[in-house]
Amino acid sequence: MFGLTPGYFCVKIKSINNCFYFMDKKSKVFFLFFFLLIVISVGITYWRIMIKRDYIIEAQVDCDPVTEKCFIYECDPLIEECTGNPKDDTSYYKLIKRNASNIPLCDPANEDCQALVCPEGEKDCEIMFCSEQTKNPEDVCSDPEQYNLDDPIVDESVTIEETVISDIEQNTAYAQTIMNENEHVVLDELLTTDNSDSVASQK
Numbered sequence: 001m002f003g004l005t006p007g008y009f010c011v012k013i014k015s016i017n018n019c020f021y022f023m024d025k026k027s028k029v030f031f032l033f034f035f036l037l038i039v040i041s042v043g044i045t046y047w048r049i050m051i052k053r054d055y056i057i058e059a060q061v062d063c064d065p066v067t068e069k070c071f072i073y074e075c076d077p078l079i080e081e082c083t084g085n086p087k088d089d090t091s092y093y094k095l096i097k098r099n100a101s102n103i104p105l106c107d108p109a110n111e112d113c114q115a116l117v118c119p120e121g122e123k124d125c126e127i128m129f130c131s132e133q134t135k136n137p138e139d140v141c142s143d144p145e146q147y148n149l150d151d152p153i154v155d156e157s158v159t160i161e162e163t164v165i166s167d168i169e170q171n172t173a174y175a176q177t178i179m180n181e182n183e184h185v186v187l188d189e190l191l192t193t194d195n196s197d198s199v200a201s202q203k
Contacts, residue, residue: 053100056124061116063094063129065142066153070094071130072140087151092142095134099124 048054063070075082075089082089096116102125106113118125128134130141 055100056097057100057103058095058097059116060093061096061127063092063142065092065144065147067144068094068142069129069131069144070142071135072142094130095128097124097126097128098122 060071070092071094073091073093074086096118098116098118102122103115104113106115108115118127130139135141
């Protein structure tokens with residue numbers, strides 16, 4: 001009426017086989033060990049990521065195209081609102097990789113927050129500029145030399161100095177004009193006075 005096979009318990013009733021799987025001692029030990037491995041693995045991962053924060057964060061930070069080779073981002077009007085000005089719609093960035101455990105919990109927009117910087121000698125911290133080795137096929141790199149040719153830097157100090165000199169020259173010319181006009185007025189008054197004296201003496 002019934003038969004036993006390793007790992008199975010089968011009951012035969014009217015040519016119908018009803019078999020039930022059962023585990024022996026070795027199978028129970030194996031599955032218990034496997035379950036414990038999963039629990040330990042999940043616990044270690046949670047401790048490393050949520051408590052110790054031992055993982056690498058990659059973020060975009062501002063890049064200066066005048067002196068650095070930057071990644072170029074251009075505004076896409078299909079997914080965001082653009083100004084229509086190519087200069088305003090183009091931004092430059094570089095990448096930073098830093099261990100999360102070394103990143104202070106502060107707002108990166110705050111000037112005093114040093115979250116996205118690499119202090120000297122810090123392990124697991126790297127700043128990546130755009131190059132053939134670091135960029136993806138769709139990325140575009142900026143060239144400082146070409147950027148300075150296309151958009152030369154205007155020395156503001158020179159511009160201010162030239163403006164000041166121009167203002168001084170204009171003020172000097174204006175003052176000279178006023179002085180000349182005053183001299184003519186004084187001279188006319190003297191001539192008028194002399195003529196009046198002459199007429200009075202003749203009388």
